[in-house]
Amino acid sequence: MKDFADIPALMTEIGTAAKQAAAELAFAPAAQRAEALTKAADAVWARRDEIIAANASDLEFGRNKGLSPAMMDRLALDEGRIDGIVQGLRAVAAQDDPVGAVTSAWDRPTGLKIRRVRTPLGVIGVIYESRPNVTADAGALCLKSGNAVILRGGSESFHSSSLIHACLVDGLRAAGLPEAAIQLVPTRDRAAVGEMLTMTDTIDVIIPRGGKGLVGRVQAEARVPVFAHLEGICHIYLDRDADAEKARAVILNAKTRRTGICGAAECVLIDRAWFDANGAQVLNDLIAAGVEVRADETLRAVPGTVPAVADDYGREFLDMIIAARVVDGVDGAIAHIRDHGSQHTDCILTENDATADRFFQRLDSAILMRNASTQFADGGEFGMGAEIGIATGKMHARGPVGAEQLTSFKYLVEGDGTIRN
Known part of the structure; x- marks a missing residue:
């Protein structure tokens, strides 16, 4: 013994x-x-x-x-x-x-x-x-x-x-x-x-x-x-050129499929032009699913949201909670993610190739996605069979x-x- x-x-x-x-x-x-x-x-x-x-x-x-x-x-x-x-x-x-x-x-x-x-x-x-x-x-x-x-x-x-x-x-x-x-x-x-x-x-x-x-x-x-496998502070940016039905499906899945995994979305960034044209439908979907939406000054007017505090941005909730903020275009989203992200997984929802390219080129997260749920941030889904983790550092191994x-x-x-x- x-x-x-x-x-x-x-x-x-x-x-x-x-x-x-x-x-x-x-x-x-x-x-x-x-x-x-x-x-x-x-x-x-x-x-x-x-x-x-x-x-x-x-x-x-x-x-x-x-x-x-x-x-x-x-x-x-x-x-x-x-x-x-x-x-x-x-x-x-x-x-x-x-x-x-x-x-x-x-x-x-x-x-x-x-x-x-x-x-x-x-x-x-x-x-x-x-x-x-x-x-x-x-x-x-x-x-x-x-x-x-x-x-x-x-x-x-x-x-x-x-x-x-x-x-x-x-x-x-x-x-x-x-x-x-x-x-x-x-x-x-x-x-x-x-x-x-x-x-x-x-x-x-x-x-x-x-x-x-x-x-x-x-x-x-x-x-x-x-x-290093740091926090999965995963963002989804909803661009003005996003397809509405794709966006609603992806955002709901990214947050609610499994909230306790590192690929769960923790913050949704909404282009001001999208919000002005389409309103709060993606937030309403989340609220209807039981998600607590912690909203910025613009979005807190949406019924069912609660006011966000500064610490809600850059926080890994691992729960039925998501932060939400309006940004001015893709550059506003990039700036927010640079300030609050963990370089794990970030996603853009858009049908505009040039906007997607800008998002991919100017962010340096281990995984960047377009029009796909962040819940796919997983070695098994990448065809690796399994993973030990998502490495967010830049030396030797990165990503799954x-x-x-x-x-x-x-x-x-x-x-x-x-x-x-």
Whole structure:
């Protein structure tokens, strides 16, 4: 029995095992890693009743902790969501393997032949909150990309994540890969997070996935490089040349489909010319759906809205709440997003190509959309099978982080007795 009270010793043991597993994964055949994911998918589906029972314990824990309805939705699993986990594992298994892929090749006049090939990062630490499906997504993507992973899930999802992790280990075992390739920190003790952030000898990169508090702590304390996943303060700009029916459908979906995900719209910006011509129909749709619309001086005259305060702009609600403001054209929208956005996902609704081009060129969010719900800001919807998160920084990985984004590269250089003059 491990001593979970001695957190430094526990994390040292986990880190050492992960580093050893990573060395083996780096040259494990692609088919072997894919088999592990397929077998893990089989195990998740076979044990779905156990996972749902474990999730019931987590939901009770969350209720006692006073989690918001949106956070409870993030935590909840049912058979449909477990099927989504299974399909995600199978999709990642079926993808082209990124490890060893040649991204560029050229010959030099000296006779050298040079190739740049994808190589695993090594050991990845993933720190996340609430959503137990991240256990499967992160484990699958790290394994697909030849990396070992140390998972530290949120205390709320402890039981669900533990069972999903057990299924991933079943897959590793069935494929003959080291079980330490995917490890879950087996304690709720927050000291384990602090240890992970300083494990420079064994962890190559940390990926935080959670709220502003978690990401802020990781960025402030980490000595290991970090892929930042900041808030999803997603904007939708309703341009004067938008199609009304498209706009109504997209805005309602972007806010209400699932309010607790990082791709949920948190602010709608309405071109003054659109509002003058079309009125408050998109706000009325939101209000009718039960959304609290926090409106600026112009829009608060719309019945059912409430006055916005300054902090409502640039805020991730993760709830049935949205901020709303009138702006003067696309440049007004761009200025607002630059001031209040998080460089996650922002959308323009317009039929005007030139306006859309201006929006795309002058904003630098990780994901920019046109005439599509921000709820599509998801690695699975991008064809990656799954994602570890949406990276909002500008170094290495950006946007949905899938298997390919979890690789680096190395140069393979061949000569024939070649010497340098």
